[in-house]
Amino acid sequence: MNREFFFLRLFVNYPYINIHTHHHPDENDVISLLNITEDPALTPTNKWVSIGIHPWQKNNAEIENIKKIARNTHVIAIGECGLDKLIDIDLKVQEEIFVQQLKIAVKEKKPVIIHCVKAFNELIRIKKENKITVPLLVHGFNNNDQIGKELIKNGFYLSFGKALLTKGSNASKIIKELPTDRIFLETDDADISIKRIFECAALILSINEDELRKMIYKNFKKVFTNE
Ligand SMILES: [Zn+2]
Known part of the structure; x- marks a missing residue:
């Protein structure tokens, strides 16, 4: 996975990395990983895009398409793909579609953006x-x-979004406790x-924004471009 990101050299400062969004952003100092469905x-x-079958979609007919x-x-x-215990689709069916996508990711040597709701034990088991x-x-x-630390222990990366804006949220508490090389930031579908x-x-995190931009950029390079 040794891709060249030539355009990054255009940036004087480190760009902002938005690791998961559903909107087309147009700010030129932002690199976005846009989630698409076609x-x-x-x-x-x-x-740069991510593509996958969301657990709400329930459509494994799409798998061949995703492969291509x-x-x-x-x-x-x-991605985003994963498991969601709050929806009315059998977890076994969800797991099957999720695992097929993990195998595609392994074959293509590409990381996976995961949607996970109340199924973290299953997620860790599936990875193992x-x-x-x-x-x-x-x-x-x-x-x-506890869930955050368990995921980190098992090698996962965590991405934080608008929950950080809410004082006292789990996200705003746990982000301080994590190794900085496992953190990403995102807007998802929020209009911010x-x-x-x-x-x-x-x-x-009590660091200045330039440091944070550098830190997330380094993570992006390591995880998404293998540098
Ligand atoms: Zn999303």
């Missing part, structure tokens, strides 16, 4: 059982300390700028 070849874009699209060089991650070696990133993390999230995270 082939990037059909919708020409110079953006995953090879596209614009696709730098698989299938010996998944590509980086797995749980997005929108806002769970308790990633810069607002960075501003808030820098305050919580």
Whole structure:
């Protein structure tokens, strides 16, 4: 996975990295990993995208399609995909579709953006059982300390979004406790700028924003470009 990110050299400062969003952002000092549902070849874009079957979708007919699209060089991650115990789809069915996507990620050597609701034990078990070696990133993390530490212990990365803006949220408490090389930031589907999230995270972590930008950028390079 040795991709060249030539355009990064255009940035004077480290860019803001938005590791998971559903919106097309247009700020030129932001690198966004846009979550899409169709082939990037059909919708020409110079953006970095993730593609996968969301657990709410329940459509494993799409798997063959994902397999093909995953090879596209614009696709730098698989997902979002995962497990959700609050929806009315059998967890076994969800697991089957999720594991198929993990295998695609392993084959293509690409990280995975994970949606996980109340199924963290299952998530950790699935990673172990299938010996998944590509980086797995749980997005929108806002769970308790114990779950967070367990995920870190098992090699996961965590991404934090708008929950950081809420004083006293789990996200705002746990982000301080984690190794800095496992953290990412995101807007997901919220209608806010990633810069607002960075501003808030820098305050919580008691570091300046430039340091934070450098830190997240380094994580991005390591996990998504293998540098
Ligand atoms: Zn999302």
